[in-house]
Amino acid sequence: MRAVLCHEWGAPDSLSIDEVVSPIVGQGQVKIRVRAAALNFADILMVGGTYQEKPAFPFSPGMEIAGEIIEIGEGVNGFKTGDRVMSFINWGGFAEEAIAGVSDLMIIPDALDFDTAAAFPIAYGTAHMGLIDKARLKKGESLIVHGASGGVGLAAIDIGKAVGANVIAVTSGEDKIAAVVKQGANHVIDYKDGDVKDQIKALLPRGGEVYFDPVGGDSFDASLRSAAPGARILVVGFAGGVVPQIPANILMVKNVTAIGFYWGGHRKFAPEAVQASFRELQAWVAEGRLSLCDVMVFDLDQAAEAMNTMKSRHSVGKIVLKI
Numbered sequence: 001m002r003a004v005l006c007h008e009w010g011a012p013d014s015l016s017i018d019e020v021v022s023p024i025v026g027q028g029q030v031k032i033r034v035r036a037a038a039l040n041f042a043d044i045l046m047v048g049g050t051y052q053e054k055p056a057f058p059f060s061p062g063m064e065i066a067g068e069i070i071e072i073g074e075g076v077n078g079f080k081t082g083d084r085v086m087s088f089i090n091w092g093g094f095a096e097e098a099i100a101g102v103s104d105l106m107i108i109p110d111a112l113d114f115d116t117a118a119a120f121p122i123a124y125g126t127a128h129m130g131l132i133d134k135a136r137l138k139k140g141e142s143l144i145v146h147g148a149s150g151g152v153g154l155a156a157i158d159i160g161k162a163v164g165a166n167v168i169a170v171t172s173g174e175d176k177i178a179a180v181v182k183q184g185a186n187h188v189i190d191y192k193d194g195d196v197k198d199q200i201k202a203l204l205p206r207g208g209e210v211y212f213d214p215v216g217g218d219s220f221d222a223s224l225r226s227a228a229p230g231a232r233i234l235v236v237g238f239a240g241g242v243v244p245q246i247p248a249n250i251l252m253v254k255n256v257t258a259i260g261f262y263w264g265g266h267r268k269f270a271p272e273a274v275q276a277s278f279r280e281l282q283a284w285v286a287e288g289r290l291s292l293c294d295v296m297v298f299d300l301d302q303a304a305e306a307m308n309t310m311k312s313r314h315s316v317g318k319i320v321l322k323i
Contacts, residue, residue: 001020002017002018002095003094004017004094005058010048015047015061015303017303025072028076028101029102031070031071031097032068033067033070034065034067034093036118037095037321037323038065038119039062039307043061060091062091062092062095062321063088064119065086066108066115067114069081070097078102079102086112087100087104088121088122095323103267104267106278111285115295116292116295119295119317119318122264123152123155124281126261126263128155129273131143131163131234132159133273133277134259135210135234138165139163140164141165141209142165142208142228143212144170144200145185145212146213147171147214147239148180149171150214152237153171162284165210167187169187171190176316179294179316184291196218196226204226209232212236213235216237217243218240219240220233220235220244229255230256232257234259235259236261293317295318296317296318297320302321306319
C-alpha cells in the first residue's frame with residue numbers, strides 16, 4: 001500500500017510517498033481502507049518534531065480518517081467488515097490503510113460522504129463537547145466564535161445555530177467572511193476593522209455570554225474585556241501563537257468562568273463522554289440540524305502542498321486528502 005512517510009523531522013516538503021507493508025490489526029482494533037484523511041495543524045507540528053508525541057521513524061502523519069472496515073481484530077463487537085466508519089487516531093492516517101481502536105470508531109451517518117466524514121471527528125467533537133457539555137450553551141444566548149473560518153470555528157458556528165444561539169463570528173478576508181455567513185453566523189466581526197472588544201460591545205452592549213476561542217492572545221483579551229457578567233470563555237487552542245496569561249481579578253469582578261478544554265484528552269480519561277457526544281451528533285446529522293462544513297480536497301500525492309496551504313493559513317475550513 002502507499003503511505004505518506006516522515007523519515008526525519010522537517011517541513012512538509014521533506015515527506016515522501018512510499019510503498020509500505022499493510023499494518024497488522026491487533027486486539028480491540030480494526031483495519032480501515034482509508035478513503036479520506038483530514039489535516040490538522042498537529043500534523044505539521046508532528047512532522048516538524050515539535051508535537052508532544054514523537055513517533056518512531058518512519059511514520060505517516062494523519063489523525064482523522066474515514067473509510068470502510070476491511071479486517072476486525074479479536075475482542076471487537078458492534079462493528080463488521082464493510083461498515084463505513086470515521087475515526088480519530090494518534091497518527092498513520094495519510095495512507096491507503098490504517099489501524100484504529102474500537103473505542104475511537106464511529107459509524108458514518110448516511111448523509112456524510114467520506115471527505116466530510118474525515119473532517120468531522122475533531123472539529124465537531126471539540127465544538128459539541130465544548131459548547132454543550134462544558135460551556136452549557138443555551139438557546140437564545142450570544143456565542144462569539146473566534147477563528148471562525150477554521151474547521152473548528154465553522155463547526156462551532158454550526159453547533160451554536162443548532163442550539164438556537166445568536167452567533168457572532170470573528171474573522172477577516174472576503175473568502176473567510178463568505179464562509180462564516182454561509183455557515184449561518186448571525187453577525188460577522190472583521191478583526192481588521194478595529195478593536196474586536198469594541199465591535200462586540202457595539203453588537204452586545206451587555207457583553208457576550210459564551211466565547212469559543214481556538215486562537216488565544218489578543219482574542220482571549222477581547223473576550224474577557226467584552227464579557228457579560230457570568231460569561232463563560234471556552235479555551236480550546238492557541239492558533240494565534242500566544243498563550244494568554246489570565247488576569248484573575250477580572251474573572252473575579254465580572255464573575256466570568258474560563259474553561260480549558262482539550263477534546264483529545266477525553267479519549268483517555270472520559271471515552272464514554274466522547275461516545276455520548278458522537279451519538280448526539282449522529283442524531284443531529286440524521287435530523288438535518290447541522291449544515292456541515294465544506295472541505296478543501298487534495299489528492300494523496302499533494303500531501304505536502306495541502307500541509308503548506310494549512311501552514312500559510314490560506315485555507316478556509318478543513319483540508320482533506322482523498323485517498
